[in-house]
Amino acid sequence: VAFSETNLCFPQLFNISCKKPKTSLSQVLLPYVVVFSVSLLTVALNLLVIVSVSHFRQLHTPTNILLLSLAVSDFLIGLLLMPAKILRDTACWFLGQLTCSLYSYICFVITSASVGIMVLISVDRYVAICDPLHYPTRITDRRVKLCVCLCWLCSVFYNILFIKDDLLQRERHTSCYGECVFVIDYIVGTTDIVLTFIAPVTVIVFLYMRVFVVAVSQARAMRSHVTAVTLQLSVTLTAKKSELKAARTLGVLVLVFLLCFCPYYIVSFFGNELFNSSSASIVIYLYYFNSCLNPLIYAMFYPWFRKAYSKNWKLLHIRDIYVYPDQ
Template sequence: MEVDDGAELCFPQLLNTSCRKPTLPGSKDVFLNTLLSSISLLTVALNLLVIISVSHFRQLHTPTNILLLSLAVSDFLVGLLLMPVEILRKIACWFLGDLMCSLFMYVSYIIPSASIGDMVLISVDRYVAICHPLHYTTRITVRRAKLCVCLCWFCSVFYSSLFVKDDLTQPGRYNSCYGECVIVVDHITDTINLVLTLIVPVTVIIVLYMKVFVVAVSQARAMRSHITAVTFQRSVTLTAKKSELKAARTLGVLVVVFLICFCPYYCVSLAGDSLPNTSSASFVLFLFYFNSCLNPVIYAMFYPWFRKSVTLIVTLQILQPGSCEANIL
């Protein structure tokens, strides 16, 4: 590698094997990096509020909230680890060594996989709660929810190790120069990953939520058909219609946001190893991560208890003795 100025290299002492330093970002890149950094901070803050809320208040120790807690932890790690490191990879050389690069890639597989698994568990939980309400308390318990969460994370760790096992045993095998951090996954592996982490989860989520929606609509119609008192007929009908619209809107948001954030990443990964330019690649990757910022909004902010718990957290009332027993439901 021929260079006129050693300062252009990540490691000037390694003239023939060092990567070049990234060029200084332009105004457009500075704006983009600032935006992504803000999203990272927002992701950390929102999910941290969910973690504190569910962990602190005893009333929130329910099976559904245990799943929300696991989802918030995985999304919190996305904002705390994955997003900042990805930003640094775009604007600076990799100085942490090949082993840390391999470990980062490993973690970058584990966390999104666990997040996807949590979303599937939440859809199963809602399906049992609405479609089989009489059996919910016996089938879905806090202990079983915790067990499912542990299994979800264990499977994510094991599953992700299959993708980076070669890179973990031989760190830096795909790096073309010192100061670079990359991992190469073959087309067959990418296809398998697409099926297991997108097609299968999306199919499960859509099927379960469609069944939930159908049951919710049928129950609302049944309520209207059994109401005979004219005085309450109008109010019940309006309430039922609002319930139908709210259910449709919530289910639509859950599925559409998931697809919008995840599909571009997997489609590009399946189509090829790179995008036409780095800006497009960054956009697709951070859209993938941005789902972690939206999850606490979709899954938690729709709950009234979340707004109340946030008020108690922000005003530091949770520091008072016995605050964990507060009535926030």
Template structure:
């Protein structure tokens, strides 16, 4: 019997302190691993296409696309790092050690918080573009956007270091046995995360987009009244307005998807569940990570330039000299 019990342990040589292996049936474990691996590969591939597109083609070097690039980088890291490690943590023994568990905890806070920051910056960008278009080019420049993106990532790293305060110095603080990676968030840290990573950003996003929606509707009505204009200048103006309205609608969909994916996790957090090992939190966390796979799908559906850029990439035309100057808009 001891041999059998030892075979069920993560570390058979540690009979009294080792955790037991997952109780899930083998077929169910294989299914979960296959499903998460597939979503992870899809997330990495789609976001890598966005990163290559915006980085390579000069026409896409705009302030808005720089923000989308930053968002794609964080989504890429979710698919590459967080998804595979999370399924390993939930369905298998943790063989990576306590320090790697703490580092995973640290990174798992940095990447989603940077995504939230990018969504807020995108909302601000669309707000200025729609509500104050005459000053957009002077207020929203590539240099300023790049600076804001760097500050967003720096603030995420600094802010999330507060969550790892005890994790790196006491990596096995919450582990009950060898072979598990338990992530527990203190009440104060959970409340701070709820406020600064969800409530405040959501408030800013909703307020900005309510204003954008009102202005967009009024501009759409104005466009209908000016549709018979015959001068070239008015035609260009209407085309520009139409392009800005379409971009605002697309990014509005992006924000709605963000809300749907992030709300379940933070609702559970608001209810007082402070451990990332519970089933309810795992469900919310899965939706939060799934958000990283949905963003590039939105680009594919609403951005014609993304489809053209993907065609250039998969056909290896980007390897040709001067391909970065290709017209894909």
């Protein structure tokens, strides 16, 4: 017995249309509300970071430029990827296969760029803690901006490898109209796991292990000399303490990122069937949720973000607020 055409995504395409997801309004209402609420919060908080760092010149430090780029990627995740993901999981995909491919492409671009920024943040803290005398000359605003631009450009061009075959043979991967799936070639997928997951995570973990060892030794050295400090040494110790505190804060940021990011690639490692299944949605949402957590980490550890969040934006207080922006 033929089922009703009302159960089809495209009733006019009776033989090749997908069935509508068998979910009631009560079942999808809560996920819709939660995801869209998190999406709005992610957009608002990251927009606040973008405006704060962009507006105040006192915040144009190399570290904050990297945080600005990370906030841009998090903003795009909240604005584009979160709403599209919940619509893709709970309703028919009415936007066509080309839009589906472009959506997948944007997902990969933002993911790759975020990983690259995390590697740059780790390098920044490594030089600041392990080679502080050369930090001002090696890590400059101009070089950091160039690295950020290269990171995004490499992500854009690198991920064309994934979208190329899907654009040329879009109908090969779809069994019916009304679904949005993305299939990655085995060789390309393996290469991506190595370049976007294994290699960056290894670099991040190695650099932060070095940062942790050096930071502990510096903290002990400062405590041992705290009883005999001159005025000049006191200023030096304050600067070192600021760098150590910034390393701890960014260490929390990197750790949370890895906890949210690793399950995403662990699931994708097992192949396209699991990656496109509903069981993989939870790890993708976990990775997206990291974009909402990052501004909350800033709010917990960075005074400049709390000041920007408050209503006291008067330029009279800027100098007092941003003496040590990395604290």
